[in-house]
Amino acid sequence: MLPYGRQSIDEDDVDAVASVLRSDWLTTGPAVDAFEKAVGEAAGGHRAVSATSGTAALHIAYSALRLGPGDQVVTTPMTFVATASCASILGAEVVFADVEEDTALLDPSAVDMAVNERTRVVAAVDYAGHPADYDALQPIADRVGALTLDDAAHSIGGSYRGRPVGSLADISTLSFFPTKNLTTAEGGAAVFRDPDLAKRAHEFHFIGLMRDAERFELTDEGPWHQEVHEFGLNYRLTDVACALGLSQLRRLEQFKQRRAEITARYNEALATVAGLRTPTQREDVDPAWHLYPVRVLDGRRREVFEKMRERGIGVQVNYIPVYWHPVYARAGYRRGMCPNAEAFYAEQLSLPLFPDLTDAQVDQVIETLSEIVG
Ligand SMILES: Cc1ncc(COP(=O)(O)O)c(C=O)c1O
Numbered sequence: 001m002l003p004y005g006r007q008s009i010d011e012d013d014v015d016a017v018a019s020v021l022r023s024d025w026l027t028t029g030p031a032v033d034a035f036e037k038a039v040g041e042a043a044g045g046h047r048a049v050s051a052t053s054g055t056a057a058l059h060i061a062y063s064a065l066r067l068g069p070g071d072q073v074v075t076t077p078m079t080f081v082a083t084a085s086c087a088s089i090l091g092a093e094v095v096f097a098d099v100e101e102d103t104a105l106l107d108p109s110a111v112d113m114a115v116n117e118r119t120r121v122v123a124a125v126d127y128a129g130h131p132a133d134y135d136a137l138q139p140i141a142d143r144v145g146a147l148t149l150d151d152a153a154h155s156i157g158g159s160y161r162g163r164p165v166g167s168l169a170d171i172s173t174l175s176f177f178p179t180k181n182l183t184t185a186e187g188g189a190a191v192f193r194d195p196d197l198a199k200r201a202h203e204f205h206f207i208g209l210m211r212d213a214e215r216f217e218l219t220d221e222g223p224w225h226q227e228v229h230e231f232g233l234n235y236r237l238t239d240v241a242c243a244l245g246l247s248q249l250r251r252l253e254q255f256k257q258r259r260a261e262i263t264a265r266y267n268e269a270l271a272t273v274a275g276l277r278t279p280t281q282r283e284d285v286d287p288a289w290h291l292y293p294v295r296v297l298d299g300r301r302r303e304v305f306e307k308m309r310e311r312g313i314g315v316q317v318n319y320i321p322v323y324w325h326p327v328y329a330r331a332g333y334r335r336g337m338c339p340n341a342e343a344f345y346a347e348q349l350s351l352p353l354f355p356d357l358t359d360a361q362v363d364q365v366i367e368t369l370s371e372i373v374g
Helices: 011-021 030-042 054-064 082-088 108-114 134-143 195-204 239-249 252-270 301-310 339-347 359-373
Strands: 047-051 072-075 093-096 119-125 147-151 171-175 188-192 292-296 348-351
Touching: 011 239, 030 047, 030 188, 030 239, 047 054, 047 195, 054 082, 054 147, 054 171, 054 188, 054 195, 072 082, 082 093, 082 119, 108 134, 119 134, 134 147, 188 195, 252 292, 252 359, 292 339, 301 348, 301 359, 339 348
Parallel strands: 072 093, 072 119, 119 147, 147 171
Antiparallel strands: 047 188, 171 188, 292 348
16 A cells, blocks of 8 residues: 655664664763754754654643643644644643635634634644744734744745744644654654743653752752752653654755655646645745645545545545544534534545655556546
8 A cells, every 4th residue: 555654764864873772872862952953943943842742742832831721722623633632631722713715724814703812822733734824823813912833743844935834933843753744753842932931841841850050949959959840741752763853854855845746746637637626835835745635526535535545545634623523522512613624624635745755656646546536
């Protein structure tokens, strides 16, 4: 089965990991520092805190904000559940605002109507690798004293109006899962414009341990001393993973270019196929295409999904609207509240997209899909 996403690992990646395995530091060592610096630079020069997954990065980000009961997060339903559930698990209320009909990105006009004085975060998602409209979202968040968060699990390497992903919102979170734009196996990072928030995030991901002598409350314990002021978890990424990530980062631009080439090949071939609708790209963005979300019209998505799988092409559907998950449905979220997201979900199909996909494989996907739909 041709997968819909796959890592691209070369000998440099293997050597980078092997050299860490031969070194003194398997975790919390120099590769972690170097990777965090490199991610921060790629993200426009802000501080990055690495984490064990993109989900952990979201939990870290919301925890650093001390999000809790009484607070609201306004977000998109067209995302992986973690964008919302990491806020829900802290006791915050998640409010789903609808997406734009064409891009499936959080719609600023829907956000404008959803925010109020309890809104602490407006969390957008750069769905499929296409950045959301941050210049429209930020003033809405500012108006109510909230922060913007870019769940950039799909989009590292891309840019919006010349600014790199990672610098588009007050906080950005990344995922380095194998299908993503670069990988550390499991892994992620949270990037912060505000250095104080970054520091709190770092402590949270380090079990809450703090080693800042000027802030100690127990002042004469000794040189070994570290203390906890707020609870945290162990979300530390290892040196083994970070060495892989550093090596992968060197090829991020190359990965992005190949993903763009494949996207263009799909667009050109599929734009004229009746019964399909190709993805929209806004003029002011340079996406790092993570998914190729084609839309299958006329109620045929499920049939096409099953036939593609039968023919060895591992298509996927991204995503069920988050509030359809039983955990949200049981909490009273009703179907119908975000019609654009639901209409998009009914048609969406992710075609294989990863850097090592050959042109011949892309053509095979195009032919198979055209035959099934035609
Ligand atoms: C939009 C989005 N947010 C968050 C995540 C969570 O990332 P991870 O799988 O690394 O926990 C994912 C991964 O699937 C994602 O696609």
